[in-house]
Amino acid sequence: MLRKNTVLSAVTGLTAATLIGGVAAAANITVANGSFGTPTTTSYNAIFSNSQAVSPNNDYVTPANASNGFGWGAVMQSANTTGNEGYWSIGNQTLANGGLTGGSGGYAGFVNGGTNLIYQDLGAISPNTTYTLTVNVAQPQSGDFGNNTADMATIALMDGQVVTSSASASFQTGSGTSYASFPPSSSDSEIASSTFAPAVSTLTSETVSLTTGATATGDLTVILENSTPVVDSTGATIQSQVSFNNVQVTASSVPAPATGLLAAVGIGSVVLLGRRRKMTNQA
Numbered sequence: 001m002l003r004k005n006t007v008l009s010a011v012t013g014l015t016a017a018t019l020i021g022g023v024a025a026a027a028n029i030t031v032a033n034g035s036f037g038t039p040t041t042t043s044y045n046a047i048f049s050n051s052q053a054v055s056p057n058n059d060y061v062t063p064a065n066a067s068n069g070f071g072w073g074a075v076m077q078s079a080n081t082t083g084n085e086g087y088w089s090i091g092n093q094t095l096a097n098g099g100l101t102g103g104s105g106g107y108a109g110f111v112n113g114g115t116n117l118i119y120q121d122l123g124a125i126s127p128n129t130t131y132t133l134t135v136n137v138a139q140p141q142s143g144d145f146g147n148n149t150a151d152m153a154t155i156a157l158m159d160g161q162v163v164t165s166s167a168s169a170s171f172q173t174g175s176g177t178s179y180a181s182f183p184p185s186s187s188d189s190e191i192a193s194s195t196f197a198p199a200v201s202t203l204t205s206e207t208v209s210l211t212t213g214a215t216a217t218g219d220l221t222v223i224l225e226n227s228t229p230v231v232d233s234t235g236a237t238i239q240s241q242v243s244f245n246n247v248q249v250t251a252s253s254v255p256a257p258a259t260g261l262l263a264a265v266g267i268g269s270v271v272l273l274g275r276r277r278k279m280t281n282q283a
Contacts, residue, residue, distance in 0.1 A: 026252045029251055033071035035247075039070065044093035044110070047091035048076075070091075073119050076088060077117070078113060088112055092109050099140050100243055108244060109224070111243075115227065115228075119222060121162070121219050122221065128255060129253050130251070130252045131220060133210075136245035136246045137199070137206050138243050139241065140243070153226060156191060157210040158171065158191045158192075159190040159191070159216055174216055174218020183225070193223075195227050198242055203246075222247065224247070228242070
């Protein structure tokens with residue numbers, strides 16, 4: 001009985017080790033201009049700006065700007081009612097210009113105006129993979145954009161693409177579900193997002209992870225949004241800014257559970273068979 005329990009314990013431990021060890025080491029995925037250091041500036045660059053009072057779901061859309069190296073596309077989902085396009089602009093700035101500390105490097109991307117966002121398509125997504133997005137996020141301490149207690153941010157990974165035309169955008173998952181705005185009001189297994197109040201002036205690391213199943217078919221898209229409400233309780237426009245810094249994405253393959261289990265059972269069977277043969281020879 002002791003010998004059988006010893007063998008059973010060995011097999012049980014081997015099974016657990018096989019399943020736990022089935023996750024491959026994380027690999028970095030290239031994010032274009034993840035440091036937001038391009039184009040260079042001594043203060044700030046307004047890459048995209050919008051003075052239009054666009055109606056909901058008639059977004060002001062600009063694809064990724066390859067000519068200046070910014071590398072991110074922009075979707076402005078809300079109407080600019082301030083008359084000042086600077087309050088509805090997207091670009092990069094030095095940390096000093098934004099009054100920001102922490103993070104890495106000397107730059108940050110900024111998104112002005114609630115519900116406006118930037119996105120980047122990282123290419124075809126892989127099945128049975130865990131993707132992890134890490135971003136430093138902050139809101140400003142003071143100035144035109146102030147320290148609004150309502151300021152919010154969303155970071156997200158989507159199995160899908162941002163589908164754009166000249167004046168509209170939709171967020172389409174790999175399985176074909178389409179949303180007119182982001183983030184969707186209901187949960188979707190093909191979208192992993194985190195919405196939070198950013199730290200004030202100190203760039204602070206935030207993460208979110210998306211694990212794909214066996215039938216992932218879309219692209220992997222990063223979405224960074226200023227999720228601040230467009231207006232306050234009195235109806236006045238909130239002049240908000242959210243800054244992003246050091247965007248990184250990693251991928252770790254996760255084998256299907258049955259694969260790891262079958263491997264463990266197979267190895268365990270070899271151990272048992274060898275033990276049984278040894279006991280027979282000794283008899």
